[in-house]
Amino acid sequence: MRTSPNRTIAWNVVDYVDNGGQWMALVFVDNRKVDEKVQNYNPHGSVNPVDSRSGSIFRLDITHVDTKGRRTHSVPNGCIVP
Amino acid sequence: MYPMAVSSHSLAEALASRIDSILPEGLACTALAGEVRIVRDGEVIGGSAAPKIIDADRERDVRQVETAARATLSAIQDVVAEYLTLPWPVVPDGTMPLPDARVTDGWLELWFGERDSPAAALPSIYIDDL
Numbered sequence: 001m002r003t004s005p006n007r008t009i010a011w012n013v014v015d016y017v018d019n020g021g022q023w024m025a026l027v028f029v030d031n032r033k034v035d036e037k038v039q040n041y042n043p044h045g046s047v048n049p050v051d052s053r054s055g056s057i058f059r060l061d062i063t064h065v066d067t068k069g070r071r072t073h074s075v076p077n078g079c080i081v082p
Numbered sequence: 083m084y085p086m087a088v089s090s091h092s093l094a095e096a097l098a099s100r101i102d103s104i105l106p107e108g109l110a111c112t113a114l115a116g117e118v119r120i121v122r123d124g125e126v127i128g129g130s131a132a133p134k135i136i137d138a139d140r141e142r143d144v145r146q147v148e149t150a151a152r153a154t155l156s157a158i159q160d161v162v163a164e165y166l167t168l169p170w171p172v173v174p175d176g177t178m179p180l181p182d183a184r185v186t187d188g189w190l191e192l193w194f195g196e197r198d199s200p201a202a203a204l205p206s207i208y209i210d211d212l
């Protein structure tokens with residue numbers, strides 16, 4: 001995750017063991033879902049400053065099923081938007 | 083609040099038709115099951131499932147429709163820019179403008195850049211038509 005001077009939050013997810021397969025990403029700001037991605041390549045995205053006010057909590061919920069069918073899930077996470 | 087009939091499927095279809103109208107030649111935008119997809123030569127090269135975020139919104143807050151539209155436009159912007167290997171759309175200083183969306187008087191307005199002088203503006207969507 002990275003913030004920019006215009007307060008956009010950019011994020012990216014990589015599986016260094018097997019990056020292929022199916023991905024699902026749910027993006028939350030203060031428990032409000034602000035984006036969803038379902039795709040066959042590792043997801044990345046950005047959250048508009050309008051949806052990520054300073055002091056809010058940014059969180060990703062990632063599920064990945066790799067090319068061998070192994071399912072992994074992101075650990076609990078969260079960042080305070082500066 | 084927005085009408086009960088508004089769903090991720092209807093929002094995705096409306097967004098796809100507007101996005102399709104501004105895409106570079108060779109690309110098309112379609113909707114399927116609440117997702118928006120960019121297609122080139124019959125192959126899906128990327129897309130967004132962001133319209134689905136309104137399905138969990140029990141308050142039917144128009145703010146969530148705006149957020150879904152912004153997130154969709156952002157994802158599509160990435161897909162197109164990566165395809166072109168150029169900023170898209172582009173502003174005079176060569177950077178990519180942020181997408182934005184706002185509901186005003188029942189219309190969902192969509193644009194990239196500054197609202198008063200957008201780098202690209204999409205045809206608005208009348209919420210009651212969704």
